[in-house]
Amino acid sequence: MKIAIIGCGYVGSAVAQLWSQKGHQLTVTTTTPERVSELQNITPQVVVMKGNDSQAMQDVLQNQEVVLLSVGDRYRTGYKQTYLETAQTLVAALKQTPTVKQIIYTASYSVYGDKNGEWVDENSPVTPSTESGKILHETEEVLLSASTPQQPVCILRLGGIYGPGRELVKIFSRWEGQTRPGSGDDVTNWIHLDDIVGALEFAREKRLQGIYNLVSNVPMISRELLDGLHKYQGLEKIYWDPSTSSTRPFNARVSNQKLRNEGFKLIHPEIKINIGSTI
Incomplete structure (x- = not known):
């Protein structure tokens, strides 16, 4: 297949390597000129x-069959441009491609906001508690507006990402x-790069449509x-300092049951800290 990856960072590069190995024809994008030679080891495009x-978006999408939007704002300085404006530009370009x-x-999954540690699934209300969370939710809405049976849009709501080079110990x-604010009772949800x-x-093969939570099976306090x-x-x-309030803007146990019901099986269903390898 002809696949365009818009935003080829930590996640995009990893899936690009898999898709390249499977023989797909890839076009990948980056905002960083210094990464071109590195990415050309995966694909010349x-x-x-x-x-x-x-x-530029229209040019990239010409003749493509699948588009993966996997952008990131590492320094959290431009969420609107990185996420929302990219989605708007992509949806507009789809009309010509x-x-x-x-x-x-x-x-x-941060779009769920603070749910006081309660379980949430894809049908739960979205109540982002930060401006960046609101932008992320608006980005989802823009993309879903372009979804049709002939052109499905699949949104994977990821947990915190860990994996090679981004181990939890390093994070x-x-x-x-340090002494952190709060009691430490808030819930975190993680997902390994492999998964x-x-x-x-899996989403590409099954042509999934709609929203799916992509987190490990077991949330962690x-x-x-x-x-x-x-x-x-x-x-x-x-x-921990229980006399002060936690600064984490989202606190929820996120269920991945919907994706598992589709038949997806995780390689790392839970974080196993007490083993020899670095987590």
Whole structure:
């Protein structure tokens, strides 16, 4: 198939390698010129562009069959341009590119907002508690507006991403020895890079349509996760201050049952901290 990956970062690069190995013809985009040579090791078709560049988007989508939107704002400085404007530009370009038969978007479970640790699924109300969360939800709405039986849009709401080069120990090392606000009772949801890649291929093969949560089977309490990293992974102990409120804007147990009901099986169904390999 001819596949365009809009935003070829940590996730996009990983799935691009799989799709390239499977023989698909890839076109990938990046906003960083310095990454072109790296990405050309995966596919010769690398385009440097911003997501809100209408002409560049139309050029990239020409003759494509599948589009994966996997953008990210690593430094959290431009959510509107990175997510919303890219989605708007993509949907507008689709009107000129009738070959596109499927759109897949890697979203975030943060759109659920603070649910006081209660279980949520894809039918639960979306109540983002931050401006970035509201932009992410609006991005979903824009993309879903383009969904038809002939051109399905699949949105995967990802948990926190970990994997090679982005191990949990590395993610939380900046908190070592610190006292964090709150009791640590808030719930976190994670997903391994292997399972993101697997789910993207699954969504492509099954032509999934609609919203699916992509998280591990077992949510984790923040305190238990960090205590485990301290005990088994060599992370310096992190303390909690229950007299202050937690600063985390989302707190929910996210169910992945809908995706599992479709037949998807996770490689890493839960985080196993007390094992030898680095998590």
